[in-house]
Amino acid sequence: MSASYTSKWHWGMAWVGIFPLVGCFLIWKLPESPRWFVQEQMRAEALQSLQILRKTNEVHAELTEIEREEATVNMADLSLFRLFTSSRFRWPLLTSVILSAAAQFSGINSVRIAKDEN
DSSP states (O other), rough: OOOOHHTTTTHHHHHHHHHHHHHHHHGHHHHHHHHHHHTTOOHHHHHHHHHHHHHOOOOOHHHHHHHHHHHHHHHHOHHHHHHHHHHHHHHHHHHHHHHHHHHHHHHHHHHHHHHOOO
């Protein structure tokens, strides 16, 4: 490899950060989520946000549906104990724990540290 190619690797790494950086500025222009307003019992703001998102004033049925869904979710009230003991969440939780443990025990961190020291 040429010296000019290997000395410009940081430009390739910079591309990874450009889209999140742009997103950090654009997020302030986005309206709040109507669902969040409903969760905070702010119905008028939820209605206004939904009207902005849908670009129409006919959103009352959708707002009622969101309120109904939130009421159903609140009735479920998932506890931490139930999260670990429920068969619905057992396999996804076990899979993520096993993958995390495998990554730690694989020794990849040692390889990365040794690579940086050389």
